[in-house]
Amino acid sequence: MTAVEERMPKVQSAAAPTPFPPIEEYAFLSNCHTGALVGPDGSVDWLCVPSFDSPSIFGSLLDREAGNFRFGPYGFNHPVSRRYVPGTNILETTWRTGGGWVVVRDALTLVARGGAPDTVTPHTRPPTDDDADHVLVRVVECTEGRVEVEMVCEPIFDYGRAPAQWRLLDADQHTAEATGAGATVRLVTDLPLGIEGDRVRGRHALRAGERAFCALSWGDPRDVPQTVQEAEARLADTTRYWHHWLSGARIPDHRWREPLQRSALTIKGLTYMPTGATVAALTTSLPETPGGERNWDYRYTWMRDSTFTLQALHYMNLDWEADEFMQFVADVEANEDGALQIMYGIDGRRDLTESTRDELSGYAGAQPVRIGNGAYNQRQNDVYGAVLDSILLHSRNSERLPRRLWPIVQSQAECATKIWQQPDQGIWEARGEPQHYVSSKLMSWIALDRAATLAEIRGDPRLAAKWRGTAEEIHADILANGVSPRGVLRQHYATDALDASTLLAALFHFLPPDDSRIRKTVDAIADELTENGFVLRYRTDETDDGMSGKEGTFLICSFWQVSALTMVGEMQRARDLMERLLRVASPLGLYAEEFDADTGRFLGNFPQAFSHLALIEAASRIILHEMLGALV
Template sequence: MHSCALVSAAGSIDWCCFPRFDSASVFGRMLDVKDGGFFQLAPHGVQRTTRGYLPGTAILSTTFETDSGAATLTDFMPVHAHDGPIEPREVAAQQQIARILECKRGSVEFSLVCAPRFDYGSIVPHAVLTSDHTGFAHGGADGLAVYTSASLRAEGGGFRAAGTLRAGERVCAAVTYHPCFDHSSETIDEATISGRLGETRAYWEAWSNRCLYRGPYADAVLRSAITLKTLTYAPSGALLAAATTSLPETIGGSRNWDYRFTWLRDATLALYALFILGYREEAADFQTWLEWSTLGRARDLQPMYGVGGERRLTEVELSHLDGHRGSKPVRIGNGAHRQFQLDIYGELLDSAHQYRKFGGQISAEYWAFLRRVVSFVVDHWREPDEGIWETRGGRKHFVLSKVMSWAALDRAIRAARALGLPADLEAWRSVRSEIREDVLAHGFDSSLGSFVQAYGSRTLDASNLLLPLLGFIRADDPRMLATIRATERSLTSDSGFVYRYRGFDDGLPEGEGSFLICTFWLADNLIALGEGGRGRELYERCAGTANDLGLLSEEFDPSAREMLGNFPQAFSHLGLINTAVHLDVAAPGNVRRMEVQDGPKHTST
């Protein structure tokens, strides 16, 4: 996988970036209805639409019913196989979207409109026909070859085709990215597309058959695993946070961020999920990316990196785009890459901890780097930071940041002891204890009876639900139990969805939805308390926010019952997998209980 495409229920590709996930959009109607660009293939007069993935695949099937008949649209991106991470800046020859519209009953009239708009809609390309069935659009540094089995015509900086299909007939189409100043392209016909469909389906079915989860939520877990795979940049092994940029956290709002990068705090959950589901190669590839991208000076560690390991992710506003449903600004890049976030040091050590627990090797070179990371934490854990939520209102002594500093020491101590690695264990244990005592003294508000967001604050924060899941404190400790109950009372919607915080000035305009990952964390806490029934109910409610394809967003508006934020969101799908496994392990009759050393973010019991 190099990129992906988002397809609407109307058969329109409204988001796709080439040649990488984080490249400029070629089709971007999602962020500007008029000028963003799109690629639509569908019948006329559609009365009803149903869609789903072919089982165990990322191949989308959309069925349209009209007054005169029915047709099925099959969309897929041919798989470009990799033996492992090779070249982070690779541009593959077959970065392609293929589409097949087949009439299943009666007859349908159809239209094809391919309107690429390069560089986030700022370039209307020069479009020319190269034959009756092929064309080429180019502008700036980008080019796109277009094929359809129907007769094609160039029009308005794009291409159109139309016709009538009867039962058993079909029309095929494909767009292929070309990064060179050359109109030549590979020869494509219906047989080529059919062959690639077969190869792609076989690839995904074989990949899905490797999934080890056999619990009651097998369909949702497998769909989440496939989604994570489609969010993985194959040349480097990096896992994106989401496929999109600037989908708003509230409609019409300005909390619109670019998530097409890889966050270190996703690493532990990602490695655990991949390992526990049986995808060891993907986990190893991601760990390789982690080591390659982060190795160096500990003080230079960033919260996020580009999928090729890039560090300069300058945030820019694209004023020419209207934004999704009028939500401005549209941003590319992410200024949070320059923030000081203490939790990432703990995340990096925790990811190494997970990797070794599942049999991965820690090289002498990487351990030397991790020791430098520990030394940095020892020297800097007392400092304020921007925190896990990447606030833009000034640094604070966030409780979770301190706890993740504790986790950095804790995981380093565990690794050194287990593997006999060189370490100053006595000093590390001393600092670990000092941090814990400091958090318990300053991060817990006795008058509120709960842990708070930051030292000196009286604000609740859902990130504190991670404290027992990291093994910092038991879920049934009176202080943590009170925090869980306070979170349920004060940070949840009427239907139980969890908000990050309330009444806190994070330096940004107000307005956001509930966070799905926080809701999964609450379910994990309930499971840890032995309240499995409530945890299962909350899990199912959270998983139920997925769209008709089983895909989750970052946030959810419980009142409007609509998705918010970037989509599909890796963190949400990782939470779905993790909590499903916790429910399975905690089910009656299961002797084994999860320990903190066996997996991330759950209770040691």
């Protein structure tokens, strides 16, 4: 190795030894208000309360000293098995120790509403019969032998900035309260507690047939279970909730039934029930580049996700969730020019100013840790198409165009008309110079095409003709400037580089599937924009995205490739890629944003709604083709 090579920065492997568990080994819990990640050692390493985008109280996901909550056998960190209770978001972990066996069940619980309004996370949507009680419940049962269990609860509030101030609330030492940074949590357990500085701890030996529990609450103190029987009743109520919800989903009797079901449960788990919004992912700042700076806060709602969300929800017959999401879209406040932002807070807020938490180490050393997302005020011309396509999908499914959505159709169509010729940051929110991205032009075409159809549904031929004419103008512009000399859709007008977002031309029927430009684009991405068969969104050395470092393959892009292969008739290639994608799911069936093809590790925020939405679409296209083929 030369002296120059020795001075060059080393590329960190996604599988480099680190005290942080691999991203794919985390389990996801949800009560549709917030979510938690549970590591393989039984530690809750990520929990923000009371909502998805609140400051964390357990942040060991981003710094091993930023708070955690472990409940499990003392001295053992590697369980025998972990699974979800079938058809739920309840985690069941089985442990074998030197003395016996224990099973731990963890859940963010949902129970029947008592009629009182939720003052912790107030609703703008009609409350449902069952809702979150703002409690994390954990129950352990010894099934054989004798096992000593330990509970260690060490919240550090405000993303690891404010250690907890604990106090015991009862003489028997079974209830304690922690405060910090203006927040309060209450812990109830049947283990005797002791305060050790910033944490509380309890230990107890269980024999076969014995159980113990702990419950952490950030809501009404009266809502916390007081006994193991009450804790198990909460778990039973939560099981019934998830089973009842899932029974309303249309999931075909197919070999891919389980990944479809898990994706549905994950998407529901990433839904913020009080407003109907859907968060892009549970986490912030899980790195897209190992040890790098491509770390973003995804705990918000992207308007571009709307059309993919509506497609998946309506495909699965989850029309209530689809309508709730559309009502959220109808509620959000537009910019001064009438355009919707590319993203909003889950409560509809517009200001998502980005800051960094430089005192946190970051996951496996990836810095900075970001809170907020500076892309919220970027110009991204794809937002209009996503919103209007979702409104059309919803209108066709409900067989009516809701009156409160028509002003949005008008404003977004007019905005798209005004700006489609301008450069922007593109679908991937590049932080380089604005460009004429083909995907943005494509989504502008979708905006005017769908607006014209909606005007026809409403019975306004004048507007329909006006918007249809603009759509045809955009269509012609893309074909004149967005196709390379070899007949492949390019990333933007000033380059011949590839971009996986151009697969949307096939998915949104920009050209017929037998058009040579669609086929050549699909083939070029498969041959030139992949690593070990998995699709990159673009090559970072060919794209000015304002960042450094290499990325992993984007799982949504690989699922888009499956859908595109299906549309051009390459069914076997589509099935082969789909099977490979299903095999790289986490042990619990979850997906992050990216997959490192060299190491088999996940990268990026987790679990990622976009990945699961694209899985549902890709699988449904293949399943539909197989079902239709069986009828011929």
